[in-house]
Amino acid sequence: MSAALNAPLNAPGAEAPASEAELAGAVRDAFAARESLAVQGLGGRAASLRPVRAARPLSTRALTGITLYRPQELVLSARAGTTLPEIEAALAGHRQMIAAEPPDLAALFGVATPPTLGGLVAAGLSGPRRIGVGGALRDQVLGVRAVTGDGEVIRSGGRVHKNVTGLDLCKLLSGSHGTLAVLSEITLKLVPRPEASLTLALPVADVAAGVAALSAGLGSPYGVSGAALLPAGGEGFSGPTALLRLEDFFQFLGRRGDALRGVLAPWGEAARLEGADSLWCAVAEARPLAAAPEEAVWRLSLRPGRAAAAVAALRAAFPAKLLLDWGGGLVWVAGPASIAVHGAVMAAARAAGGTFTLFRAPDSLRMAVPVLPPEPAPLAAIGARVKAALDPAGLLNPGRMG
Amino acid sequence: MIELPRPDPAVLARRAPILAALAAIVPDSPRGAGVIGDPVRLRAYETDGLSAYRQPPLAVVLPETTAQVAALLRYCHREGIRIIPRGAGTSLSGGALPLEDGIVIGLMRMNRILEVDYADRLAVVQAGVTNLAITQAVAGEGFFYAPDPSSQLACMIGGNVMMNSGGAHCLKYGVTANNLLGVTFVTIEGEVLQLGGGHLDAAGYDWLGLVTGSEGQLGIVTEVTVRILRAAEGARAMLAAYPSNEVAGQVVDAIIASGIIPVALEFMDRPAIHACEAFAQAGYPLDAEALLIIEVEGNAEEQDILLDKLKDICGRFAPISLRVAETAEQSLAIWKGRKGAFGAVGRISPDYLCMDGTIPTGELPRVLRRMQEMSDAYGLKVANIFHAGDGNLHPLIMFDANDPESFRKAEAFGADILKLCVEVGGCLTGEHGVGVEKRDLMPVQFTAEELARQRAIKSAFDPQWLLNPAKVFPLAGNPVLERVA
Numbered sequence: 001m002s003a004a005l006n007a008p009l010n011a012p013g014a015e016a017p018a019s020e021a022e023l024a025g026a027v028r029d030a031f032a033a034r035e036s037l038a039v040q041g042l043g044g045r046a047a048s049l050r051p052v053r054a055a056r057p058l059s060t061r062a063l064t065g066i067t068l069y070r071p072q073e074l075v076l077s078a079r080a081g082t083t084l085p086e087i088e089a090a091l092a093g094h095r096q097m098i099a100a101e102p103p104d105l106a107a108l109f110g111v112a113t114p115p116t117l118g119g120l121v122a123a124g125l126s127g128p129r130r131i132g133v134g135g136a137l138r139d140q141v142l143g144v145r146a147v148t149g150d151g152e153v154i155r156s157g158g159r160v161h162k163n164v165t166g167l168d169l170c171k172l173l174s175g176s177h178g179t180l181a182v183l184s185e186i187t188l189k190l191v192p193r194p195e196a197s198l199t200l201a202l203p204v205a206d207v208a209a210g211v212a213a214l215s216a217g218l219g220s221p222y223g224v225s226g227a228a229l230l231p232a233g234g235e236g237f238s239g240p241t242a243l244l245r246l247e248d249f250f251q252f253l254g255r256r257g258d259a260l261r262g263v264l265a266p267w268g269e270a271a272r273l274e275g276a277d278s279l280w281c282a283v284a285e286a287r288p289l290a291a292a293p294e295e296a297v298w299r300l301s302l303r304p305g306r307a308a309a310a311v312a313a314l315r316a317a318f319p320a321k322l323l324l325d326w327g328g329g330l331v332w333v334a335g336p337a338s339i340a341v342h343g344a345v346m347a348a349a350r351a352a353g354g355t356f357t358l359f360r361a362p363d364s365l366r367m368a369v370p371v372l373p374p375e376p377a378p379l380a381a382i383g384a385r386v387k388a389a390l391d392p393a394g395l396l397n398p399g400r401m402g
Numbered sequence: 403m404i405e406l407p408r409p410d411p412a413v414l415a416r417r418a419p420i421l422a423a424l425a426a427i428v429p430d431s432p433r434g435a436g437v438i439g440d441p442v443r444l445r446a447y448e449t450d451g452l453s454a455y456r457q458p459p460l461a462v463v464l465p466e467t468t469a470q471v472a473a474l475l476r477y478c479h480r481e482g483i484r485i486i487p488r489g490a491g492t493s494l495s496g497g498a499l500p501l502e503d504g505i506v507i508g509l510m511r512m513n514r515i516l517e518v519d520y521a522d523r524l525a526v527v528q529a530g531v532t533n534l535a536i537t538q539a540v541a542g543e544g545f546f547y548a549p550d551p552s553s554q555l556a557c558m559i560g561g562n563v564m565m566n567s568g569g570a571h572c573l574k575y576g577v578t579a580n581n582l583l584g585v586t587f588v589t590i591e592g593e594v595l596q597l598g599g600g601h602l603d604a605a606g607y608d609w610l611g612l613v614t615g616s617e618g619q620l621g622i623v624t625e626v627t628v629r630i631l632r633a634a635e636g637a638r639a640m641l642a643a644y645p646s647n648e649v650a651g652q653v654v655d656a657i658i659a660s661g662i663i664p665v666a667l668e669f670m671d672r673p674a675i676h677a678c679e680a681f682a683q684a685g686y687p688l689d690a691e692a693l694l695i696i697e698v699e700g701n702a703e704e705q706d707i708l709l710d711k712l713k714d715i716c717g718r719f720a721p722i723s724l725r726v727a728e729t730a731e732q733s734l735a736i737w738k739g740r741k742g743a744f745g746a747v748g749r750i751s752p753d754y755l756c757m758d759g760t761i762p763t764g765e766l767p768r769v770l771r772r773m774q775e776m777s778d779a780y781g782l783k784v785a786n787i788f789h790a791g792d793g794n795l796h797p798l799i800m801f802d803a804n805d806p807e808s809f810r811k812a813e814a815f816g817a818d819i820l821k822l823c824v825e826v827g828g829c830l831t832g833e834h835g836v837g838v839e840k841r842d843l844m845p846v847q848f849t850a851e852e853l854a855r856q857r858a859i860k861s862a863f864d865p866q867w868l869l870n871p872a873k874v875f876p877l878a879g880n881p882v883l884e885r886v887a
Contacts, residue, residue: 072655134576160760161792162832164566164615167856171611192661215521303600305522355605372605378593385862
């Protein structure tokens, strides 16, 4: 087995099956030969988590196309290689959207390729609307079709909104980074695109005050659908700034905006920003983080109430660049790509009772450290058996998740 | 009667020492006996919300701590004893139906609320806390726990997690899986694991998502961290009645297409309208074939705006009746009939099976037509209550439990309805779970390969198949149960 590190997708021999049957055939062949596969879409996030050491790449980029769209049922199915812009264009025609607001992180990863649906679901990536109930991308995955590591096509879920039939492999495969099965087609639940949006910008003294203000907004009855904390200098704001977004019918936003400003008054006077879509796009793409190309990027998921302490610990350890989303529950961190700094991030996540992901880093760091928090031994043992149930020879994205 | 695996004679023969061992793990406490072995008292646990099926267990044990649950599982794992986890026993799919050689682990004494954090918008509760008790605990601050199954007064959050329960307001607020942050999960080996926590996205595999809705197949949940939400400023309902199911179905499509997501969108067919009206005198129009109850949220002015838009949409389809509540009392009156639906059908027919398939909403008229044909062919009446926004059907099949032939027909009718749901692109169960009731229909929805992978995942958690066996997966093809038989 020749081990290639991040084998380029356009390398000679890079496979990109154009149908699910061909995909299954390619995986079956690999299984018969016990050849490992680096499973990718367009390869935009190859620099995330652990570099995959596999015999050859297998791409879903040629599995494209929307296969079902029923606007009146709020349901869309598309093949895994369909790009996010293509799906969003189809939805725009019916004023609908994917509630998770899945981000295009091409700029963060320094690539020119758009995300594919399969890649987004495999990575479990959600944007600012994650903070709403059912706002995670995995919450919107109604059904999947996938090829197991021994080349069998399986389905889970379906195309209806409520379904508790059998074990929920949609959830298991969402965020499994192609290590359990290769997603071939995904069915998503949709929501209507709100008629209008209004963003309030509140200058705050520090992270603690910012998170407290975001919590107050999220605990109000006005329907906050985005709650981020920009660092000083982010997107043109001079100091740290809390952003809160309201989305609904245009007629509702005037009163709600006033009421929300009232809720935020203890922290200061919030300014109204109209047409802040590009601002939220920047938040989704982590642009205010301003991570330099050579820096590493982490994502910490924690209770918002513990964000301030975690940030203090990070800043004490290294010159951390920060961006908070999800009301303070998501902390984007950029900093020097060193083992020592990574250790500080792991410690801060652990102390906050949260988790971390080494989201982007040079190969050398990603090879040297745990890219995700290690699981306790009994859970790791279950995980190994679950992996064997779906990928019996351990051929799919070996090492990707650590 | 559904087929259950043959009891393990070796376990039955060891009943006395097993009871003694259980009592050593869960001693009697001020709250009562830790272990129930008396045949008369065991009768209270012989069935759940699907009362057509009954089987007393070997024993019932009522732990009060996670440590006791872990010790019980360790013991049962070592001794090869089957386990049936139980919350309030409100499952409508027989999820808590005991086995003759099985121990019921009842979580009702684990009913403490451990933490409420309004700033982080979460509550940590033990598995035996009732669904409604969570909302009651946080309502004073204007918060609530969103999923609201009909049984919310009795059903427990641990059971809700295991069945991924829904409710009437899922259209806006999602199901249990969408409202969870973490669970304390005990494996069959007695290991206590924290899956998720107080944060939104766990790193690594989504174990919390896999465990949710796993019907007790993978382990036992003893504590749950739920998201709590700030309640809307107010809510108001309207009613629209139509002369045909087709037209009412078109109205549902038009509402969804308008960009309004009502907080509830309920559909009742003619038999359901008549049953509910006779029971509750809610003022439902008896000449209608289909009735929609639509509820919106917001402050008074926003409610007016939304209800005006909805009135316009509903009005375009020539309704027989269109009634918008002006006050909270009038809203309650509109809901009165729907909320009493199960009791209302119970008055017409003392016995009924409540089915739970989901269909693509566009298939509603066709499905209702086919269901009426089946009803005629079986000679059994059926009333339909339907969460129209999300396609979740609840046909109530009326039968006579004293007549075995009538029960057999009702079961067959129910199976035909669920097969129809799958045929039109839906699924066997939207929110009640597979349990024992729909176990043998699983091959209708899944291929042998798909079932094999699901079984392999169960085996990864529970290699000996001791956790709630004989549920979810057909007995045939289950190597462990076949070996015992």
